[in-house]
Amino acid sequence: MQTPTLFALLLLLILVAYGTGFSRAVAAARTSGGLRKLASLPSYYGLHTALWCGLPALLLLGTWLAFDDAIIRALVMNGIADKPDTIAGQNLLYAQVQNLAAGHLFGEASPQVQAAAARFTELRNGSRNLQAALSLILAIGLGAFTVLRFSPQLRAREKVEKVLRGVLIACACAAIFTTVGILLSVLFESLRFFQAVPITEFLFGLHWSPQMALRADQVGSSGAFGAVPLFTGTLMVSAIAMFVAVPVGLMSAIYLAEYASKRVRTFAKPVIEILAGVPTVVYGFFAALTVAPFIRDLATSMGLQASSESALAAGLVMGIMIIPFVSSLSDDVINAVPQSLRDGALGLGSTKSETVRKVVIPAALPGIVGGVLLAVSRAIGETMIVVMAAGLAANLTTNPLESVTTVTVQIVTLLVGDQEFDSPKTLAAFALGLMLFLSTLVLNFIALHVVKKYREQYD
């Protein structure tokens, strides 16, 4: 049976179960003298039956669908006598088997593949039939059992609410699963990478050129995985971005919070927030096609040599992107500073700017620092702007007019396109991802902690 049909059938069964439970309860109420003789409302009896009918069957089906492909693959591959050693070769062979089974393979298939394809079809059909049979039996059996066990004293509402509560908890744990998933996915591949390339070379090596030899006898392409040029490139672009975003963002937040009239505020704030809603790919396009040529021409007219993919262009545009981030976070913390502090300073005769500089900013400093740290973590992880406007060459330089590359750019270039999953080149992307995840994690953690402490101070 096809999976969609099975789902539809299960849905139908669930509806039937609800109806049966409901009418059972109504009938019981009629014979025993009114709804108040029941422990719960009839709809809860319906839900109770529907949950017993549907939930276990759907869980079974979900698990089955998640693992059946992998199990079938393992069974089929075990049946093949001489299979290639590499994962890529095995993938190719398995794809051949699948294509043959689906009926579209060009050219002649070897008898071995044909046998495997037959086995594949047999296993897949068996699996589909079994999954349909099992889940339907489970649904009907448990549904019928619940209907038979019905009694007016059954506390259906409490049972239903218990299940719903479990569902809510599971959803809340999705965040934890995601974090664990991220950690596992980057950690395992990184460990495999560090088996091929020593971690010290990765962290302290000065040369990055992730080409791997296609053949063993190829010359001069052993690959170098020293990530220092990527780290410095990332730091430089982020530093340029922060150099733009922090002063502009902070000053505009101060102006909006302390000086601006209500009219200016209601107009200027949303306009600047527009910058936060523009997709990063648009900034990337803007940086690559407008800002970078402009900077190159400007540098040339000043007698300087600038690359057409300069770090300055990428950093500048990234800074513009981060302005609203810094300004709205600073705005929050500046507004959280109690008015009494300002009144006190003004009452002692200080001007408005002195109040801001000597009282409001120091009081809001932890919050501002937290916001800036969050902005830095944003800049480090930003991808599209640097992919489109910064270069690919891993230069170890301090000249912002030269082209640099960043961690995120390398992750994208290593993973986009055809890839083999056992080459250090692909695994390097996961090692870089691990670095990225860890550094942003630390920054976020400190920032959130600082902001939280600061909030408690004035609450």
Place this chain on the structure above:
Amino acid sequence: MTDLSQTKLTQQQVRERIEQRLASRHRKEKIFRGLGIASIAFGMLAVLVLFTDIISKGSGAFVQSAIELRVHYDEQVLGIDKVDDESLAWANFTGVIREALRERFPEASSRSEKRELYSLVSTGAPFTLRDRLEANPELLGQTETVWLTADDDVDTFVKSLSDSAEGFRGRTSDQKAGWIEQLMASGELKKRFNTTFFTNGDSREPEQAGIRAALMGSLFTLLVTLALSFPIGVAAAIYLEEYAPKNRWTDLIEVNINNLAAVPSIVFGLLGLAIFINFFELPRSAPLVGGLVLTLMTLPTIIISSRAALKAVPPSIREAAMGMGASRMQVVFHHVLPLAMPGMLTGAIIGMAQALGETAPLLMIGMVAFIVDVPGGITDPSTVLPVQIFLWADSPERAFVERTSAAIMVLLSVLILMNASAVLLRKKLERRW
């Protein structure tokens, strides 16, 4: 006495000093204020420059040059004698177009001149003729005037004429430019509304490239994202806000959510690649996987905004419902949730807008494929609008710059629409207690 005079002198000095200092303090005040205004102006200028740049680059792509030709559906040139599916597939429509072009400009005689001539119309033009003949079989053997899409070099040249008298030549020769100007003068070359841009998928030829496939891909991806992230996010918010006891476990969940909100989006792409594609072997380039990845990415946003919406419902509502004998679950689902819904929907729309503009994680899971066909479901290979923009931005043809900007304009309009509706929804439905 000396003492007194000295004091007097000092008082005067003090006053002078105070006034001096006051002047400098006021000057500083002005500078500080000026810096604030300058920052605001810088931000607004950035918005202005960004938008005018995109619009000035992209508005041209909504029109497309087309050439009017008298086409004779000659059976001999076409090589068919009746109109059916098979013969249409074999028919030589290119020959018909070449014939018509030679007739219009008989002066082209040498091979290279003819090649120049043939390159006036798009390589997609034969399909236009095929569609016309398929719709009207009686045209076979007849002659009619049709508008055929011009080649992108022609289009670029025509559009650049408005900037300078010379125009941008590129690969266009003098003779070809002469033909084009002749056609323009006689009204046989016109800029018409570019419907192809909205009805086609991607193409290597700029004049045939459109955003339909990318738009549908975005739609499917967003549907998957919405279907998963909204229920899960709301459920998580309800648990954390209404049920969760204050303990370590709850703290851990909260720290996790706040952290995930700040994790770079590309890391979610790595997760999608390693888990959804390599472990669960879901299809690459599919909106299903894209939607899953974007779900994980937008969940924190939705959870945080849903919690804020739940928090805004006053406790008196809950107490009143409990007083009437409702269970905890009934209080939440019958009373609190409906009141918090507008706020939650606003958060969901903002989360979806964020997901719609996201590019980097989708590159990781292979949604950068060259997609010509419009995807029909969530497991078909497809791309999304931002990725399409990324792909076109890399293309060297001048006409693609224009199309990239136009695609950006479409993307931005959708985003503005979504955000505006979120604001409107909040204004309309939000209740202040």
